[in-house]
Amino acid sequence: MKFLQQRAGRLARILILALPLTSPALAASVGAGAEWTVPGGDPQSTRYSTLSQITTENVKTLKPEFSFSTSQSGTHEGQPLVVGSVMYVVTPFPHRLIALDLTKPGQTLWTFTPTANDAAYGKACCDLVNRGASYADGMIVFNTLDGQTIAVNATTGAQVWATQLGNLSSGMTLTGAPIVAGNVVVVGNAGGEFGVRGWIAGLGLMTGKLKWKAYSTGTDAQVKIGTGFKAFYAKDQGADLGTTSWGGTTLWQLGGGAPWSWITFDPETGLIFYGTGNPGVWNPDLRPGDNKWGATIFARNPNTGEAVWAYQVTPHDGWDFDATSETIAVDLPFEGATRKLLAHFDKNGFAYTMDRTTGQVLVAKPFVHVTWATGINLATGAPTLVAARQPHTGLPTSGICPTPLGGKDYVPASFSPATGLFYLPSNNLCYEIEPLKAVYIKGAPFQGADTNLSPGPGGYGGALIAWNPVTGAPAWSVHETLPVYAGTLATAGGLVFYGTLDGHFKAVSAKTGAVLFNTVLDCGIGSNPISYTAPDGKQRIAVYSGLGWLASGLAGTTCANGGEVHVFKLP
Amino acid sequence: MRRAIRLCVLLLGLGAPPALLAQTPAPAAPQVLRVCADPNNLPFSNARGEGFEDKIAALLANRLHDRLEMDWGMAKLGFLRRTLQARLCDVVMGITPGYPGLATTRPYYRSAYVWVTAADRHLHFASFDDPALRKLKIGLHAIGAGGSNPPPAQSMAKRGLGGSVVGFAMYDSAEVDSPAGRIIDAVAAGQIDAAAVWGPFGGYFGRPYGDRLVITPMEGDAALPGLPFAYDIAIGVRKQDTGLRDALDGALVQCRADIAAILADYHVPVVPNAPL
Numbered sequence: 064m065k066f067l068q069q070r071a072g073r074l075a076r077i078l079i080l081a082l083p084l085t086s087p088a089l090a091a092s093v094g095a096g097a098e099w100t101v102p103g104g105d106p107q108s109t110r111y112s113t114l115s116q117i118t119t120e121n122v123k124t125l126k127p128e129f130s131f132s133t134s135q136s137g138t139h140e141g142q143p144l145v146v147g148s149v150m151y152v153v154t155p156f157p158h159r160l161i162a163l164d165l166t167k168p169g170q171t172l173w174t175f176t177p178t179a180n181d182a183a184y185g186k187a188c189c190d191l192v193n194r195g196a197s198y199a200d201g202m203i204v205f206n207t208l209d210g211q212t213i214a215v216n217a218t219t220g221a222q223v224w225a226t227q228l229g230n231l232s233s234g235m236t237l238t239g240a241p242i243v244a245g246n247v248v249v250v251g252n253a254g255g256e257f258g259v260r261g262w263i264a265g266l267g268l269m270t271g272k273l274k275w276k277a278y279s280t281g282t283d284a285q286v287k288i289g290t291g292f293k294a295f296y297a298k299d300q301g302a303d304l305g306t307t308s309w310g311g312t313t314l315w316q317l318g319g320g321a322p323w324s325w326i327t328f329d330p331e332t333g334l335i336f337y338g339t340g341n342p343g344v345w346n347p348d349l350r351p352g353d354n355k356w357g358a359t360i361f362a363r364n365p366n367t368g369e370a371v372w373a374y375q376v377t378p379h380d381g382w383d384f385d386a387t388s389e390t391i392a393v394d395l396p397f398e399g400a401t402r403k404l405l406a407h408f409d410k411n412g413f414a415y416t417m418d419r420t421t422g423q424v425l426v427a428k429p430f431v432h433v434t435w436a437t438g439i440n441l442a443t444g445a446p447t448l449v450a451a452r453q454p455h456t457g458l459p460t461s462g463i464c465p466t467p468l469g470g471k472d473y474v475p476a477s478f479s480p481a482t483g484l485f486y487l488p489s490n491n492l493c494y495e496i497e498p499l500k501a502v503y504i505k506g507a508p509f510q511g512a513d514t515n516l517s518p519g520p521g522g523y524g525g526a527l528i529a530w531n532p533v534t535g536a537p538a539w540s541v542h543e544t545l546p547v548y549a550g551t552l553a554t555a556g557g558l559v560f561y562g563t564l565d566g567h568f569k570a571v572s573a574k575t576g577a578v579l580f581n582t583v584l585d586c587g588i589g590s591n592p593i594s595y596t597a598p599d600g601k602q603r604i605a606v607y608s609g610l611g612w613l614a615s616g617l618a619g620t621t622c623a624n625g626g627e628v629h630v631f632k633l634p
Numbered sequence: 635m636r637r638a639i640r641l642c643v644l645l646l647g648l649g650a651p652p653a654l655l656a657q658t659p660a661p662a663a664p665q666v667l668r669v670c671a672d673p674n675n676l677p678f679s680n681a682r683g684e685g686f687e688d689k690i691a692a693l694l695a696n697r698l699h700d701r702l703e704m705d706w707g708m709a710k711l712g713f714l715r716r717t718l719q720a721r722l723c724d725v726v727m728g729i730t731p732g733y734p735g736l737a738t739t740r741p742y743y744r745s746a747y748v749w750v751t752a753a754d755r756h757l758h759f760a761s762f763d764d765p766a767l768r769k770l771k772i773g774l775h776a777i778g779a780g781g782s783n784p785p786p787a788q789s790m791a792k793r794g795l796g797g798s799v800v801g802f803a804m805y806d807s808a809e810v811d812s813p814a815g816r817i818i819d820a821v822a823a824g825q826i827d828a829a830a831v832w833g834p835f836g837g838y839f840g841r842p843y844g845d846r847l848v849i850t851p852m853e854g855d856a857a858l859p860g861l862p863f864a865y866d867i868a869i870g871v872r873k874q875d876t877g878l879r880d881a882l883d884g885a886l887v888q889c890r891a892d893i894a895a896i897l898a899d900y901h902v903p904v905v906p907n908a909p910l
Contacts (some may be wrong), residue, residue: 115690202724211871230806230807230808231708231807231808232674232806232807232808233805234803234805236711255775256710257776257803257805258776258801258803259803309796310797311694311796311797312796312797312799313799313800313801314796314799317776317801343776344776344777344778344783344801345776345783345791345796346778346788346799347786347791348791348792348794348796349787349790349794349795350796351785351794351796436849456788456791456792456858457788457857457858457860457861488809501778501782501783501784501785505676506672506677506678506709506728506814506832506835507775507777507784507832508728508730508832508867509730509733510730510733631778
């Protein structure tokens with residue numbers, strides 16, 4: 064509760080700054096101010112900065128202030144935090160938490176190196192990513208790939224607690240950023256491709272002790288669906304759907320649905336929101352049925368873990384769409400009244416505007432070229448499927464758009480209350496499934512099945528899209544040669560910042576998409592920009608560069624010297 | 635051929651007599667044979683070098699008068715990228731010939747997916763269309779990724795046999811020795827009626843149960859003619875390392891009998907090559 068009071072104080076300060084520039088009713092609810100203390104900038108995950116010194120007029124004069132090399136390979140996916148005059152950087156695995164002194168730009172205050180478990184696997188185990196940390200009550204809390212959640216004293220760099228939640232060797236990893244909701248740290252696991260069952264857990268902020276754990280498949284008790292649960296759509300209602308929607312099979316036991324990406328906390332409703340991964344390792348023809356709760360958005364009470372509502376975005380996901388894209392909580396005028404909305408831009412290519420109190424889908428329109436479904440039926444909540452684009456055993460299927468990389472992957476969108484628009488990174492790609500070829504299987508023969516990707520209509524690889532969540536239509540878009548595989552930042556200066564895989568770091572007008580700033584870093588970008596006020600009282604923009612295998616494969620380049628934090632300021 | 639076999643044995647036992655080495659072409663190999671493998675993946679490899687791939691790698695290193703050096707990577711999607719292609723090592727055992735992006739040796743064994751059943755059950759499946767499969771519990775390793783499941787999973791998916799499938803995780807915490815073997819223990823214990831696994835798993839983990847278990851190679855699936863159930867297994871090196879590949883090829887020929895002995899020792903079900 065102390066934490067919430069502190070936050071309220073911080074928001075009040077932000078409000079004073081922001082009032083002259085933006086609509087007061089909206090500015091009060093969202094945005095990061097001088098500091099960037101949680102992964103999404105604010106608990107609602109808007110990635111909006113209320114700072115406005117950097118404007119559409121002066122952004123072209125932005126200059127590098129300093130850069131800091133982590134000397135570590137792998138995609139630097141998340142974002143740094145800034146608390147007071149300290150910047151916190153979590154590197155890819157094997158992780159280090161590095162505290163940088165912003166009063167002496169680029170200098171290290173301390174480095175915390177967690178004990179790496181499963182050391183035998185450490186050198187070459189995994190896709191090494193980490194998506195960032197959260198700050199609360201004087202602690203930096205982050206997850207490690209080898210299954211720990213760790214709280215570190217933000218001042219001294221000393222470990223406060225560490226909780227082992229899983230084993231790397233079992234295939235279960237923690238790649239997402241934990242969030243803090245009140246006095247609970249919320250963590251979701253990763254590893255569905257190993258047959259790991261997805262779960263989300265709440266830990267005590269002060270102790271790290273497990274308070275609750277809710278699975279993505281299984282009985283209602285295991286999923287924490289109780290009397291307080293009410294799904295909006297009939298398709299998501301019924302007893303024990305986490306076991307009964309698997310066609311009479313027991314495959315839910317290794318059922319995937321890992322919520323490996325972002326978690327949002329809405330202080331207004333007191334709920335957390337997140338999406339689960341695709342349902343398990345199994346060939347879709349083995350698991351007839353909806354396969355709940357794979358590819359589903361959940362709303363839960365962070366204190367108990369109890370589900371409040373659920374909406375399965377992609378039933379019977381055979382495309383690896385997941386529903387792990389971020390969910391963003393905003394209040395906007397909708398059909399004459401201000402509504403509590405939740406925006407979700409799914410890998411399946413549809414942009415969902417939902418009522419976050421009920422899980423009702425209000426708007427669902429494609430934001431990229433989509434061929435697997437013709438639309439989303441708002442009466443039933445179900446996609447209208449295209450039979451020829453459903454993957455089946457032994458049948459090559461072509462022209463599926465979007466791809467397993469998603470119309471937009473986990474790379475997060477931002478929202479500006481000044482424009483009412485969301486700014487989404489997106490991929491314009493289609494693919495064909497070449498069945499019957501095994502990818503790497505432990506100890507068994509494998510043939511390296513390739514997913515053949517090709518650009519979608521228009522021939523470009525991706526776009527930054529400004530999206531109107533009320534009309535369900537783009538306001539504008541900026542085409543990029545490569546998929547846009549990095550998050551965005553919206554600011555009260557009327558700007559949207561984003562990076563590209565080929566190392567361009569850009570700012571565009573939030574209103575028009577006009578490119579106002581474009582600099583080239585020595586390495587590609589797969590991370591999310593942030594903004595903060597440095598000790599000199601001036602606004603800064605910071606972003607990681609550094610690409611690992613997947614992003615490098617898309618970019619066609621690698622980063623010889625590992626990742627870096629780049630900080631920009633006005634002259 | 636016999637001479638080559640004796641050479642391999644001789645080298646293993648006594649070291650490399652210079653006169654004999656001079657008779658073989660100088661291998662374009664490094665001084666160290668660097669092999670990447672999973673540290674907990676019996677019967678193939680483990681950190682103590684107890685897998686049959688470990689033994690074969692040691693044999694080849696001896697034959698090439700190289701020191702064997704192992705490095706470890708978790709065998710999962712991206713293994714080759716993180717190990718061989720990242721130059722952590724130069725060699726990866728257990729690769730299908732012609733694997734995209736690699737140079738591969740000649741095969742050193744060929745095995746097949748197998749049924750593992752209890753002998754006293756007298757189960758025999760004529761094909762995946764056998765109606766008995768619908769009523770039985772069939773164990774499958776939970777591996778792959780949807781459309782890239784192993785062949786028996788594909789064939790069962792094609793028939794909608796998900797209700798018969800009992801999934802077994804292949805991975806567990808490091809304290810659990812050989813999690814991939816639990817599926818065979820489950821057959822022996824009568825918890826499932828049959829396991830459909832890659833041959834070496836069946837042979838090795840079935841070995842302690844002796845004649846109580848029956849191992850039957852699968853013949854293929856007429857409904858999925860593009861799907862092989864038997865695979866040649868070779869050694870992979872980076873595409874440009876053809877000198878090393880050629881050296882390994884030579885050593886594989888010379889060590890053929892010893893390799894066969896190792897495979898037999900691990901009860902790897904070896905199936906003959908398809909007639910040319």
